[in-house]
Amino acid sequence: MAQILDQPRYKCALAAMQTVHAIPRAIPILHAGPGCGTKLNDNTGISGYYSPNIFPSTNIGEKEVVFGGEGKLRTTIENALKIIDADLFVVLTGCTAEIIGDDAEEIVHEFADAGKRVIYVNTPGFKGSNYQGHDWVLTALFEQYLPRERVPVNAKQVNIFPGPPVQDPFWHGNLKELESLFREIGLEPNIIFGYGNGVSAVDRIPAGAFNILVSPWVGLDSVKVLEKKYGTPYLHYPVLPIGATETSKFLRAVGKFTKVDELHVERVIAEHEKEYYYFIERYSDTFLELRILSKRFVVISDAQYAIAATKFLVNDLGWNPGGTQFVTDNTPEEYRESVRSEFEKLNYGIKASMEFSTNGFEIQKKIRESGFTAPPMIFGSSWDKSFAKEIYAPFLNISYPTYDRLIINSGVVGYAGGLKFLEDIYTTAVQSLIL
Amino acid sequence: MAKNGKAIKQIAIYGKGGIGKSTTTSNLSAALADLGYKVMQFGCDPKADSTNTLRDGSYIPTVLELLRDRGSVNAHDAIFVGYNGIYCVEAGGPAPGVGCAGRGIITAVQLLKEQDIFEELDLDYVIYDVLGDVVCGGFAVPIREGIAQHVFTVSSSDFMAIYAANNLFKGIQKYSNSGGALLGGIIANSVSPESNYQRSIIDDFAARTSTQIMQYIPRSVTVTQSELSGKTTIEAAPDSAQAKVYRELARRIDEHVDSKTPTPLEPSQLRDWAAEWSDQILAIETGEVRTEAANI
Numbered sequence: 257m258a259q260i261l262d263q264p265r266y267k268c269a270l271a272a273m274q275t276v277h278a279i280p281r282a283i284p285i286l287h288a289g290p291g292c293g294t295k296l297n298d299n300t301g302i303s304g305y306y307s308p309n310i311f312p313s314t315n316i317g318e319k320e321v322v323f324g325g326e327g328k329l330r331t332t333i334e335n336a337l338k339i340i341d342a343d344l345f346v347v348l349t350g351c352t353a354e355i356i357g358d359d360a361e362e363i364v365h366e367f368a369d370a371g372k373r374v375i376y377v378n379t380p381g382f383k384g385s386n387y388q389g390h391d392w393v394l395t396a397l398f399e400q401y402l403p404r405e406r407v408p409v410n411a412k413q414v415n416i417f418p419g420p421p422v423q424d425p426f427w428h429g430n431l432k433e434l435e436s437l438f439r440e441i442g443l444e445p446n447i448i449f450g451y452g453n454g455v456s457a458v459d460r461i462p463a464g465a466f467n468i469l470v471s472p473w474v475g476l477d478s479v480k481v482l483e484k485k486y487g488t489p490y491l492h493y494p495v496l497p498i499g500a501t502e503t504s505k506f507l508r509a510v511g512k513f514t515k516v517d518e519l520h521v522e523r524v525i526a527e528h529e530k531e532y533y534y535f536i537e538r539y540s541d542t543f544l545e546l547r548i549l550s551k552r553f554v555v556i557s558d559a560q561y562a563i564a565a566t567k568f569l570v571n572d573l574g575w576n577p578g579g580t581q582f583v584t585d586n587t588p589e590e591y592r593e594s595v596r597s598e599f600e601k602l603n604y605g606i607k608a609s610m611e612f613s614t615n616g617f618e619i620q621k622k623i624r625e626s627g628f629t630a631p632p633m634i635f636g637s638s639w640d641k642s643f644a645k646e647i648y649a650p651f652l653n654i655s656y657p658t659y660d661r662l663i664i665n666s667g668v669v670g671y672a673g674g675l676k677f678l679e680d681i682y683t684t685a686v687q688s689l690i691l
Numbered sequence: 692m693a694k695n696g697k698a699i700k701q702i703a704i705y706g707k708g709g710i711g712k713s714t715t716t717s718n719l720s721a722a723l724a725d726l727g728y729k730v731m732q733f734g735c736d737p738k739a740d741s742t743n744t745l746r747d748g749s750y751i752p753t754v755l756e757l758l759r760d761r762g763s764v765n766a767h768d769a770i771f772v773g774y775n776g777i778y779c780v781e782a783g784g785p786a787p788g789v790g791c792a793g794r795g796i797i798t799a800v801q802l803l804k805e806q807d808i809f810e811e812l813d814l815d816y817v818i819y820d821v822l823g824d825v826v827c828g829g830f831a832v833p834i835r836e837g838i839a840q841h842v843f844t845v846s847s848s849d850f851m852a853i854y855a856a857n858n859l860f861k862g863i864q865k866y867s868n869s870g871g872a873l874l875g876g877i878i879a880n881s882v883s884p885e886s887n888y889q890r891s892i893i894d895d896f897a898a899r900t901s902t903q904i905m906q907y908i909p910r911s912v913t914v915t916q917s918e919l920s921g922k923t924t925i926e927a928a929p930d931s932a933q934a935k936v937y938r939e940l941a942r943r944i945d946e947h948v949d950s951k952t953p954t955p956l957e958p959s960q961l962r963d964w965a966a967e968w969s970d971q972i973l974a975i976e977t978g979e980v981r982t983e984a985a986n987i
């Protein structure tokens with residue numbers, strides 16, 4: 257049955273232009289109809305040098321649809337190369353271009369000797385979401401941009417691949433924290449996204465001794481491409497680690513995979529845990545005595561945050577996953593079982609029930625009907641805010657769209673991120689006090 | 692409705708590629724013009740060769756070419772007068788392998804419709820000659836609501852031509868509930884009216900799909916000769932037997948009023964039907980069915 261698109265929590269594959277835009281000195285070129293770039297551009301933190309409003313776009317119309325848009329694509333690339341100071345241009349094709357069968361590959365090949373690198377990726381919206389588009393962009397980058405020959409390997413270098421930047425509202429902060437944790441255990445992290453990184457980091461990828469994908473399912477195809485191309489082994493770590501329990505587990509797994517000195521890893525963990533629990537102790541009054549939270553929760557988010565928040569809330573805070581947790585990223589069938597299994601791997605043998613759903617109406621209906629004796633805390637997106645209010649539930653926005661919250665460079669990853677997440681949770685709680 | 696209130700009869704001609712649509716359509720237009728009607732032939736094919744034989748074998752600028760070069764098109768610039776005052780229009784389209792020809796047809800048809808040019812020219816007939824198989828939605832535009840009222844399909848007795856006709860019938864059935872064009876009948880091309888198995892096959896197909904044969908048009912060297920001189924048979928050989936066949940077709944189409952929703956065969960039915968005929972033809976070939984074989 258046809259359904260009305262209600263409360264979209266992700267976008268079409270063309271929005272993977274944001275993955276390109278998150279790589280400093282890379283610029284997307286859209287081969288799409290007018291308006292696509294602008295419509296997909298409703299996040300915060302995306303202005304600055306070449307924002308989505310002024311991404312080069314072919315803006316193809318009736319004429320290109322009938323006669324083919326390849327000519328327009330050629331001139332758009334030509335002009336973009338002329339006027340934009342960037343090192344890498346990534347052509348992303350939208351629905352219209354893909355339906356009429358424009359051959360972006362052929363046009364891009366014409367720019368092989370242009371002096372600046374141009375690659376292409378097919379991202380029609382009808383083919384998938386921006387989660388998948390993110391993987392396609394990386395695949396294109398690895399296949400088309402990176403050299404065939406492997407450069408000398410740096411035994412300490414680890415390339416870290418996270419979930420989709422921008423779609424993940426905490427991406428800046430999370431990546432910085434991952435970077436610093438990897439450094440502490442003696443590795444040299446290489447991340448292509450965000451401040452201080454960029455195309456030069458992409459160039460360093462072949463030198464990596466390891467690839468680590470920190471994401472439940474997004475990005476799996478592209479790390480496999482690197483494994484095939486350079487023989488680089490990869491660790492697929494499905495849990496974004498928030499707080500001490502998960503972060504320590506994560507560091508041990510990374511240490512084991514990269515064969516760094518176990519004792520050193522344990523020293524780093526011990527030092528962090530000491531500090532982490534010092535703060536937990538000092539604020540335990542708040543967590544134990546402030547009886548305005550039911551300590552039950554519902555996460556409505558993509559697989560990454562639904563898993564990460566559930567683990568943190570159960571393992572570190574001892575909250576009750578009572579109702580159902582909702583994964584809203586339309587996880588492809590092949591990954592559903594592994595995503596589901598993460599909700600069953602919680603401390604104390606606790607298993608959280610979960611559901612895949614992209615239907616906001618259904619999700620809210622289920623929460624209403626799940627018979628909470630006191631309202632659970634809702635961790636979701638802007639779409640869930642007024643619903644939470646209706647059922648008197650405290651609400652924290654951790655997921656796109658985050659229209660009602662500004663996140664600049666704070667993150668939730670690691671020990672520090674766990675404490676920051678606690679601040680957010682209990683700030684929400686105490687705000688309901690009438691003083 | 693045209694200026695004086697008379698209804699414009701709009702007809703779409705479909706059929707498998709190369710089956711004789713343009714040849715038949717041009718002769719039909721020529722014969723209708725000879726009957727005194729004001730006719731427009733609208734080629735809906737990127738090849739833009741539908742109206743060639745109405746204009747001494749010459750090509751005309753297409754609606755989409757004009758649109759591409761100028762950004763907008765005045766319908767008058769895309770209309771060229773051919774044999775006996777027939778208005779010739781070619782939709783045109785992209786080069787093979789690029790763009791979307793289907794969208795081109797939609798654009799071209801709408802462009803003329805919007806400018807009320809049919810009424811302005813006080814036409815009696817608009818005949819759309821549409822490319823081969825109905826490969827995508829664009830090629831179905833002439834049979835959707837508000838364009839043609841009657842569809843005729845050109846088919847031989849070859850299985851692939853019948854297969855294409857059956858597909859077209861499915862399209863007509865689909866749009867029949869929403870005011871789309873209905874089926875007038877089959878124009879049996881390259882089928883000799885003398886009784887033989889070709890005729891039996893096409894007759895049988897028409898019966899099974901609840902439609903009728905409008906005319907049997909034999910293969911004729913007169914058609915080839917006329918085409919080579921850049922003309923329709925009606926123009927080049929008006930006194931030939933073949934011209935008579937086309938004039939008869941025009942008369943029947945002129946008299947035709949009620950089109951119907953066909954009953955296309957399901958893929959399995961079509962296969963079974965073809966298999967039956969294959970057995971029967973084999974029997975004819977091996978002499979088991981003597982009366983029929985005598986005519987082959």
Ligand SMILES: Nc1ncnc2c1ncn2[C@@H]1O[C@H](COP(=O)(O)OP(=O)(O)OP(=O)(O)O)[C@@H](O)[C@H]1O
Pocket residue numbers: 706707708709710711712713714715736822823880881908909910911912914915918
């Ligand atoms: N009855 C006939 N006798 C002899 N030749 C014929 C007859 N009908 C069609 N032809 C020839 O067959 C060829 C194809 O015909 P035509 O171009 O009309 O087909 P079409 O269906 O319009 O093809 P397309 O799908 O490519 O537009 C032409 O050379 C034409 O002269």
Ligand SMILES: [Mg+2]
Pocket residue numbers: 712713714736740741820
């Ligand atoms: Mg033709």
